[in-house]
Structures are given as structure tokens and as C-alpha cells.
Amino acid sequence: MKMYDIIHNKREGKKHSAEEISHLIEGYVSEEIPDYQVSAWAMAVYFQGMDAEETAFLTEAVVNSGDRIDLSPLSGTTVDKHSTGGVGDTTTLVLVPLVAAAGVPVPKMSGRGLGHTGGTIDKLESIPGLEVEMSRREFLDQVEKVGAAVVGQTANLTPADKKLYSLRDVTATVDSPPLIASSIMGKKIAGGADSIVLDVKTGSGAFMQKIEAARKLAELMVGIGKELDRKTLALLTDMSQPLGRMVGNSLEVKEAIKTLSGEGPEDLEKLCLELGAAMLKAGGYSPDLDEAQSRLQDQLNSGNARQKLAEIIAAQGGEAGVVEDTGLLPSAENVESYRSPAGGYIADIDARRIGRAAMLLGAGRETKEDEIDYSAGIELMVSRGDPVDEDQMLARLHHGKKADLEEAEKLLKGAFSISGQPPANFDFIIDLIE
Incomplete structure (x- = not known):
């Protein structure tokens, strides 16, 4: 051959x-x-x-190129979740303890952020003392004992994907649906979970900005799951504006804690309940989405989900007291206000510009070698559709001495669109693909 x-x-x-x-x-x-x-x-x-069968062949070859995590020693059906990346995407920090509190084992391997999108591992590392590296035995023991663990990906997991991604990055072939799908599903299947739930983003803050392309990607990944005998569900969700109000590592941990306390942004809580319900259904823990959402809402209302986050943090060596006192998390040296140039209604908030601005403040990386300022980021004071007055505060910029504040503010000037009329209502959860 x-x-x-x-x-x-x-x-x-x-x-x-x-x-x-x-x-x-x-x-x-x-x-x-x-x-x-x-x-x-x-x-x-x-x-x-490539069609679904070909893409499944590629996914399986990627999986077989390195280690596979054997989760069979764990009790119950394991469920994993993956997001295709966004701005202010704090869902994993909320979902993992929420779903684990409902009795579903969640062994989660996550990555770091690059460019305008944040990484779950970076967010977790903003918690004092928390470790994201552990042996396979320690990983399994924690999931069995606590119900969940969130760790970095092992070095020899899908080495073919690492080589292919580096090549695609310099040959203008990153945004090929079958290559994206096999990359994502290869890592998820190598991670060993029995069932997979995908949050496929579309809009200005997503890699797949057009809804047709995002839908095609979601359908392709669900098809791969079927070909490789993994129950897979995908939610198609809008990332035209940031999710929630916080963009940045310790800021998003604070927002996750507020959400688990029933005090978080409505959009973040709604998406986590929808994704969590899909995880319960995919794993066979609930007969339908409505019943699953009701169970998860009970975990929020009772405080069980918030307590589960504290247990996960403590098990990974972190300061669990942050759940009670978020002042223990890193705080920025400086906080600046960004104000509205005019009155009207917030017609749009460009998620990509917000993400890039947060990166310039120190919250993200331009290259993999860049260091992160865990305290840096952007706190949004408004959402799409809100009425605003001239000179009203639209955002707070959290930063240290190394921030490129001038360039970040230039990006913010183009991020907020203000109109004389309120925008039409829309549902940011677009579709469920089974």
C-alpha cells in the first residue's frame, strides 16, 4: 500500500x-x-x-495510536462531556460536580486554553494547591470515592492527533469537519467513557462560526459515536456572546461557585442543566430529559452540587475553602471600568473580541509557552438586550502590570453593539442531535 x-x-x-x-x-x-x-x-x-464511516475509521486509528484509559474498574456507566470551545465557557466547572452529585461517575480529562478560548485546566489551577496531574490509579480511585475527577490529558493519549493537529495548524486545514470530529472523538473515546455528550458551539466566539458547519460537525461526531459503539448526544449552542458574565480563570471559578449556589447567570445555569440532563440520559440514568433536569435542579437547590465541588477540590489537594470564601482565589492588582459611549440597548456582544481582550489582559495564551495571569479577565456588567445609558459601566477589566490594556480597550470598543431598539429574543440552545 x-x-x-x-x-x-x-x-x-x-x-x-x-x-x-x-x-x-x-x-x-x-x-x-x-x-x-x-x-x-x-x-x-x-x-x-469524508463520510461518517471513514471518519470513524480515522477516529479509531487515532485512538489506537496511543494509550487507552480503561475505566471498567469503576462502578456504573461513565459519562464524559466535551465543548468545542468558547468564551466564558464555565460549564465543566459546574457540570462535573452537578452530575456527580446526581450519582453519575464523571472521569474528566480536560485541556488548556489557547487563543481566545479558555481551558478548564487553567481555570482549576487558579485554585490554590489544586493538582491536575495524577496517576491512572489515583484518577480511578478518586472517581470511585468522590464521584468525579478533572485532570490534564496524559502524554501518550492519541499521539497521532497531536501530530496531525500541529500539521493542520500550519497547512490551513484546521477547520475540516472530519478532521475536527476525529480529533475530538479520538480523545473522548481514548479517555474510556461509556457515553459522550458534546456541546458544539456556533457564532462569533466559536471555531465553527456558521450554524450549518456546526450542525454538520455535531452530526458527524454523533455518527462516529454510533459507529464506535458509544452513546453520543450533541447540543448545538450559540456562542455569539460570552456565556455568563465572567471571562478569565479565577473569575470563572467564582462564577461556577455562584452558579452551584443558585446565584449564577441564567444562561450558564440553563445550559448546565440541559447538558447535565443529556449526560444522565446518555448514561442511562434517566428515562428522559425532563426527569433528568428535575433531578439536577434538586442537587442545585439542596446544596449537594456545591458540596461536591468542595469534595473534588479537596481530593485534588486544593483549598476547598474557596467554595465558602472566593476571596481565597487570586485577585487582580488593578480593575478598570469600560463605559458605554452611548445610550440604547445592547444589540450584540462579540464573544471573539471579548475573548481576545481577556487574553491581552493576561487571561489566555497566544502561544502554548505563554504564562497566564490567573487573576486577569473581564467581568461583563450587561447582557444582550439590556437597556444602557451613556457612560454606564459595560465591563470591568481585571489585570496586572504586564497587561496590554490599550489594545484590550480597542477590542472592547468594537465588541459592544448599541442600538436604539431592543434586539429580537433568541434561544441560545439551538438543537439536540441524537
Whole structure:
């Protein structure tokens, strides 16, 4: 089997066999197939696409390229959740303790942030003392004892995906639906969970900004789950404006604690209840979404979910007292106000601009080597549709000495759209794809 023929076949729009995909991935990981040939293949896939079966072949080959986490020692059906990335996307910090409090084991591997999107591991590391690295045995023991654990991804999990992503990043093939789908699902399946729930974002703050592309991606990943015998559900959600009010690491931990206390933003709580209900249904813990949401609401109202977060933090060596006193979290040296240039209604808040501005304040990374200021970020004082007066505070900018405050403020000037009329109502939860 020759790599030339594999590239040629895809260039001509032909379907790959499982053997062709395995040959490609094994050869690339072992460095027998060079970057330039895989680059040519990735571009052929970008233009010709792959169907659900082909993408499942690629996903399975990616999974088989490295370690697989065996979760079979755990009691019950395990459920994992993944978001395709957004701004102020605090859902994992709320969902993991919420779903675990309902009796569902949640073994969660998460990543770090890059660019305008935040990473769950960075948010957790803003909690004093909390460790996100542990052995496989420690990981399993914590899930069995506490009900959940959130850790960084192991070094040898899906090495093929790491190589492919680096190549796609420099060959303009990142936004290929089958390559995105196999990357996400490869990591989720290698992580070992029995069921998977996906939060597929669309809008200005998402990687897939057009709803048609996001829907196609969601359907493709649900199809991969079916092909590989994983119960998979996907919610299609809008990321045209930031989720919640906080963007930044310790700021989002504070907001997660408020949400688990029943005092969080309405949109964040609603999305977490919807995603959590999908997790209970996917894992076979609830017969339908309404019953599942009711159970989760009970966990919020009783304080069980908030207590579960404290247990998870303590189990991972962190200062569990932050749940009672968020003043223990890092706070910025400086807080500036950004005010409205005119009166009217907030017609739109550009999530990507907000995310980029937060990154310039120190909350994110431009490159993987950049250091994060855990206290930095943006606190939104308004949401889409709110009436505002001229000179009213729209946001608070939390930053330290190394922040690029001038550039961040320039981004904010274009982030808030103000209109004389209130915008039409819309539901940011667009669809459920099963």
C-alpha cells in the first residue's frame, strides 16, 4: 500500500478503507510517512471530505495510536462531556460536580486554553494547591470515592492527533469537519467513557462560526459515536456572546461557585442543566430529559452540587475553602471600568473580541509557552438586550502590570453593539442531535 495512492484516491473523491487509514496513521506516527505527504492528504480531505464511516475509521486509528484509559474498574456507566470551545465557557466547572452529585461517575480529562478560548485546566489551577496531574490509579480511585475527577490529558493519549493537529495548524486545514470530529472523538473515546455528550458551539466566539458547519460537525461526531459503539448526544449552542458574565480563570471559578449556589447567570445555569440532563440520559440514568433536569435542579437547590465541588477540590489537594470564601482565589492588582459611549440597548456582544481582550489582559495564551495571569479577565456588567445609558459601566477589566490594556480597550470598543431598539429574543440552545 502506497501513500501516493491514498492521497490520489482522496483527491479524486474516493472513499478510504479502514486499512488505508490505519496504514496512514501508523506510518505517520512511526515517521515512515513524511509530513509533506500527510499535508497533501489533509488538503485533499479538506476539499473532498469524508463520510461518517471513514471518519470513524480515522477516529479509531487515532485512538489506537496511543494509550487507552480503561475505566471498567469503576462502578456504573461513565459519562464524559466535551465543548468545542468558547468564551466564558464555565460549564465543566459546574457540570462535573452537578452530575456527580446526581450519582453519575464523571472521569474528566480536560485541556488548556489557547487563543481566545479558555481551558478548564487553567481555570482549576487558579485554585490554590489544586493538582491536575495524577496517576491512572489515583484518577480511578478518586472517581470511585468522590464521584468525579478533572485532570490534564496524559502524554501518550492519541499521539497521532497531536501530530496531525500541529500539521493542520500550519497547512490551513484546521477547520475540516472530519478532521475536527476525529480529533475530538479520538480523545473522548481514548479517555474510556461509556457515553459522550458534546456541546458544539456556533457564532462569533466559536471555531465553527456558521450554524450549518456546526450542525454538520455535531452530526458527524454523533455518527462516529454510533459507529464506535458509544452513546453520543450533541447540543448545538450559540456562542455569539460570552456565556455568563465572567471571562478569565479565577473569575470563572467564582462564577461556577455562584452558579452551584443558585446565584449564577441564567444562561450558564440553563445550559448546565440541559447538558447535565443529556449526560444522565446518555448514561442511562434517566428515562428522559425532563426527569433528568428535575433531578439536577434538586442537587442545585439542596446544596449537594456545591458540596461536591468542595469534595473534588479537596481530593485534588486544593483549598476547598474557596467554595465558602472566593476571596481565597487570586485577585487582580488593578480593575478598570469600560463605559458605554452611548445610550440604547445592547444589540450584540462579540464573544471573539471579548475573548481576545481577556487574553491581552493576561487571561489566555497566544502561544502554548505563554504564562497566564490567573487573576486577569473581564467581568461583563450587561447582557444582550439590556437597556444602557451613556457612560454606564459595560465591563470591568481585571489585570496586572504586564497587561496590554490599550489594545484590550480597542477590542472592547468594537465588541459592544448599541442600538436604539431592543434586539429580537433568541434561544441560545439551538438543537439536540441524537
